[in-house]
Amino acid sequence: MRQKLMTATAATALLAFAGTAHADGELNIYNWGDYTSPEMIKKFEEAHNVKVTITDYDSNDTALAKVRAGGHGFDIVVPSANYVPIWVKEGLLLEARPDQMENFKNVDPRWVDVPWDPGRHYSVPWQWGVTGIGVNTKVYGADINTSAIFLDPPAELVGKINVAPEMNDVLYATIKYFGGDWCTEDKEMLRKVRDKLVEAKTKWLAMDYSVTDKLPAGDYSAVYYWNGAIMRSRLANPDIKFGYPKEGYPIFMDSVAILKDAKNVENAKLFMNFIMEPENAAMISAFAKYANGIKGSEQFMPEDMKTAPELVVPAEFEKAGEFLESCSPEVVSLYSRIWTDVQK
Amino acid sequence: MTSAAEIVRQAERDDVRSRWLLSAPALLIIFFAAIGPLFVMLAYSFMAKGDYGDVRFGEFSLDGWFSVLFQRDIFDDTIGLADAHLSIFWRSVKLSLITTIVTLALGFPTAYFIATRPPHTREVWVFLVTIPFWTNLLIRTFAMQEVIRNEGILNTVMIRLGLIDQPIQLMYTDAAILFGMVYVYLPLMVLPLYASMEKLDFRLVEAGYDLYATRLRVLWRIIIPLVRPGIVAGSILVFIPSLGAYVIPRVLGGGKSMMLGNLIELQFGAGRNWPLGAAISITLMAMVMVALLVYVRNAARSGAQHG
């Protein structure tokens, strides 16, 4: 009896192994958490009979560390702009030449000759946005268009702030807060930046990712976070407002790239081409609420995204936004040491 | 004569050899997937760190070990104590000790309560302790989050009762980690305590009362010394996993209240300092070994007393 049971279970287990391989191919995507539209993935799976698996990461550094360690099994990764050159330099990305793909004509010219990947030999736009302030206006009603919300928080917000645990975004805002320039090597300035962050951190509640449910629910009253997530929070709770730090805020773009040791290169290329289709790009944006870089996707986007205060930058704050370029290795290592100090 | 002895010895040798063969699979699996990697990690702790994680293979460096306790200032290169690391070490030890004390304070009466039930109902009470114990650690941590979050049961009930008018912020604090660890590790305290109380000879307690001892005195002078092995075993079983806790602070600590486990993870991820992570891991392991050693010596002593 028991033997039969064992054989039966072993057989089911083996079937389970076999069961995962019914599609023509596979595609392993390694992307930021809560960032990938399930509908778009489903559409891709059905169009190309490919089984897609998504694994989440929560920071550029985590993704880089995991992939560099080797044996990761991923095909596609979605690093932020200023990380792309590191990935390229470390020899981790495949030169997939998306610029020669059929749908590349849909890419907004603004996003073609980008500094991190001139001419787009490695990567295609996924989504872009800004890092800004989200505040529950029931808790704090005054001016929220400033980084002071999380660097010198008003009494109402102390102990209720969540800050995105992403080095560049946080350091950028802080350097700008003191009037410095990105990639500055000014030690006096950087010492002020570090001391400010170490001090401000004691007034934060968390450095975490669960913003889209905890901000509307009232667990956080203020966040320094990405605009799409804050928009989603506002849709769940109308008291949430978005602020553009007037001292300066970073603009980011995450791009889809293929890993050099990918096992499913052809499927990964199909995917790259697929997301440059306006309708599909619109599905990505409709889910995560960030803009994409594809011309003509607007017409497929939900109405509320065309006027959202989180996505349409008011003229007075337009100049404060800046694309983060990659700093020199010395500066990067200086910045990461500051960041380590802050994280501890 | 000699040949008979020879045969016996040969048989014994064969027996030992077949016993080694029989245990080989278990030993090999554990060597390959548990013990061996620890030695590799020890080696890694003495290598130079790579720019984006990993190590420069074979390049000897003591930086990893140096940075466990010391740090070079970013700006003027002066060497000072790594107070950030020290505070995490201290928080881990402190929270683990408090967890041990609180679980003991709750677990001792509970184990005593179970041990003094009629024999047939004891099993049911033990079973009730076992169920949470076998429930997934993550699920229990998550369940605790449901209780202590701002709109959780605890705050809701206290607000309804008029005890407070603003929810108390527990999530993402040390208190949250403490709640989680006490909840998760409590069965590890109750079970060994119960095991030793079950064997408690109540005639000794009776003798104590016959000599006009008060309840407190009986508890202090008779019961506690008799169940001491259970107390020590329970404390060790709670203290060791608390010290190495990773999931509980990760979920309830919000990325700000770190414990050693999270500090280690940070070095292998965003911190990009594998040698340091390896060195901290080995330090943590050494701390656990010291705790175990204390336990073994204690157990040996009480064994000598009673046996």
Added chain:
Amino acid sequence: MASRRTFDLRSQPAFSFVALFTFFMLYLPIAALVMYAFNAGSSMAVWEGVSLRWFYEAAGNERVQEAALRSAVIAMFAALIATIAATMAAIATTRTKPYPGLTFKYAFINQPLMVPEIVTAVALLIVFSRIKVWTGYSGLGYLIAAHSAFCIPFAYLPIRARLENMDLSLETAAADLYATKWQAFRHVTLPLLRPGIIAGFMLAFVISLDDVVITEFVKSGGQDTLPTYMLGQLRRETTPEINAIAVAFLLFSVLLVTAFFFINRRKV
């Protein structure tokens, strides 16, 4: 004497109160977890009535299905391997006079219990990621190997306990009847040992199913188990779907433990 009878010498005032409070504490979070799984609304904070909605959503979620299946496959293989290895090891380390290396074996087999999980996890990350690069294989084998290793001591405990309480005379009788060693094992020892082996297998299975930390560090792309999937979700948008998954998981564990409880009860 009669007045002494009414004095309950086992009673310690306040202990029962603390004990009942502890039991309440043990089950309150689980009750909260279960309750919110039935919340009709999508918020974790607001109660919007009873519904099975989140159970359906969880059951229909492809990532959950895959993760659950993967958890089961890993636990099945790891428990099987661990139980076989542990049974052999238990036979090799019991019912013998001390021989050189016996203590070493005990220590070795119980080692995974003593090292903090996070330490083993990062050590495995270091070693396995190298092996993955060298061999080009990054399948479930690594997870099964890692799980087998930490399941062995759990499977070993009940099997060894059972063996130590077993009567040697039956096996001696078998030997007297000219049974070969294997026959004696197959027809005498193994049947007697069965409850211990089943208990060991179930323990190992539950332990493997529950693991978060080691799996989180060893897994390659697309190898989430149910616990690591939940860990990932917990740090993001949490909906009652997580509760529903947790409740299903909980139910399964409780069933296993209950079965284990009854098997163990029957043992003597």
